[in-house]
Amino acid sequence: MKTSEFIAALAADPVPASIRLGRRVAAGIALGLIVSLAIFALLMGPRPDIAAAAQTPRFLLKFVDSFAFALPSLLLTLRLARPDARPDAIALWLIAPFVLLGAGVVVELTVVPQSEWLARLMGANAMHCTRMIPMLAAPILAGLIVALKPGAPLHPALTGAMAGAASAGIAALLYAPSCPDDSPLFVATWYPLATLICTGAGALAGRRFLAW
Amino acid sequence: MKAQSAEGPPDDPWSRMMRASIAGDEGAYRRLLEEIGRSVRAMARNAFARARGGDADVEDAVQETLLAIHLKRHTWDPGQPLAPWVYAVARHKVVDALRRRGRQRVEPLEDFEEFLAAPEAEDPHALSDARKLLKTLAPRQRDIVTSISLDGQSIAATAKRLEMSEVAVRVALHRALKALGAAWRRSVT
Numbered sequence: 001m002k003t004s005e006f007i008a009a010l011a012a013d014p015v016p017a018s019i020r021l022g023r024r025v026a027a028g029i030a031l032g033l034i035v036s037l038a039i040f041a042l043l044m045g046p047r048p049d050i051a052a053a054a055q056t057p058r059f060l061l062k063f064v065d066s067f068a069f070a071l072p073s074l075l076l077t078l079r080l081a082r083p084d085a086r087p088d089a090i091a092l093w094l095i096a097p098f099v100l101l102g103a104g105v106v107v108e109l110t111v112v113p114q115s116e117w118l119a120r121l122m123g124a125n126a127m128h129c130t131r132m133i134p135m136l137a138a139p140i141l142a143g144l145i146v147a148l149k150p151g152a153p154l155h156p157a158l159t160g161a162m163a164g165a166a167s168a169g170i171a172a173l174l175y176a177p178s179c180p181d182d183s184p185l186f187v188a189t190w191y192p193l194a195t196l197i198c199t200g201a202g203a204l205a206g207r208r209f210l211a212w
Numbered sequence: 213m214k215a216q217s218a219e220g221p222p223d224d225p226w227s228r229m230m231r232a233s234i235a236g237d238e239g240a241y242r243r244l245l246e247e248i249g250r251s252v253r254a255m256a257r258n259a260f261a262r263a264r265g266g267d268a269d270v271e272d273a274v275q276e277t278l279l280a281i282h283l284k285r286h287t288w289d290p291g292q293p294l295a296p297w298v299y300a301v302a303r304h305k306v307v308d309a310l311r312r313r314g315r316q317r318v319e320p321l322e323d324f325e326e327f328l329a330a331p332e333a334e335d336p337h338a339l340s341d342a343r344k345l346l347k348t349l350a351p352r353q354r355d356i357v358t359s360i361s362l363d364g365q366s367i368a369a370t371a372k373r374l375e376m377s378e379v380a381v382r383v384a385l386h387r388a389l390k391a392l393g394a395a396w397r398r399s400v401t
């Protein structure tokens with residue numbers, strides 16, 4: 001087939017109703033969140049002492065940190081879904097949550113005696129956290145991947161990985177009110193591990209579903 | 213880039229033609245694809261030559277790139293010039309085409325603008341993946357694509373011949389092109 005003939009077929013195909021990736025992503029997260037909230041309500045629920053805990057800086061740090069991670073990951077995911085976009089400054093914002101958490105860890109190590117460090121790090125139930133965050137993240141990741149399908153990422157696996165990271169950040173926001181452990185030592189160990197699982201799953205999903 | 217949006221939409225010919233296409237000007241879209249095709253052809257020929265790939269595959273890479281541009285044009289931000297977006301898609305597709313043919317990774321030249329100035333004519337003897345991949349489509353879809361491309365029929369004439377509504381023909385054509393893109397991605401030639 002000659003290219004000019006091929007072009008005739010392309011030109012006869014009308015321009016689709018404009019697809020707004022940003023809106024699709026917002027809708028994908030919203031739909032995923034509904035499922036995640038249902039899982040949260042069924043399996044977790046807020047911890048009993050939440051009112052008292054909400055007054056403590058350790059508890060609040062979990063939210064600030066998760067948000068500081070979720071937002072740039074999400075914006076970066078959207079950037080990566082376009083072929084001509086450069087990640088530029090948004091990627092730098094990803095450093096912020098790690099600096100914040102690192103500062104929290106340093107403060108914790110100074111105010112808590114060394115004999116308690118390990119107990120704080122292991123918390124009440126480390127495996128629970130590592131399991132629950134990916135479980136809450138899965139529906140959000142699925143929503144994101146479906147939303148990003150019409151995108152044109154030059155690096156589908158990387159884009160999927162960032163979507164996975166973003167879903168973990170949002171899931172951490174959801175999980176935090178249920179998690180009984182607030183020590184930055186615990187958060188800096190198990191939350192990133194859970195995030196890593198989600199990021200890996202996202203990379204696989206991206207390679208499988210976002211290539212074009 | 214800020215200055216760009218402050219001064220309104222980009223005013224280069226390609227961006228103008230794409231805006232006209234989005235507004236429904238089929239002729240402008242056809243001319244734009246012809247022009248993009250010439251630039252992509254020069255770029256692909258150059259990359260294939262440096263990777264010692266056969267020249268016969270160049271036209272396939274051009275058509276695959278044009279199809280990708282067509283199916284992904286909604287990811288272009290009309291506030292930005294079109295050429296860098298086209299270059300990003302073309303580079304991605306040409307590298308991919310080389311990789312699938314077992315060539316080592318060769319970076320297409322960054323100087324896409326240069327290819328705009330030195331268009332090359334299509335190789336009339338080139339064989340085509342597109343024709344082969346058409347066989348993977350459902351019969352009705354294949355009929356419609358063939359009718360509009362090879363036979364040069366209009367949507368209206370195709371609809372009349374197949375006793376379908378024009379809308380149904382357009383929908384089928386769009387689905388066929390998407391299926392063609394998927395088949396191309398899977399093909400290992």
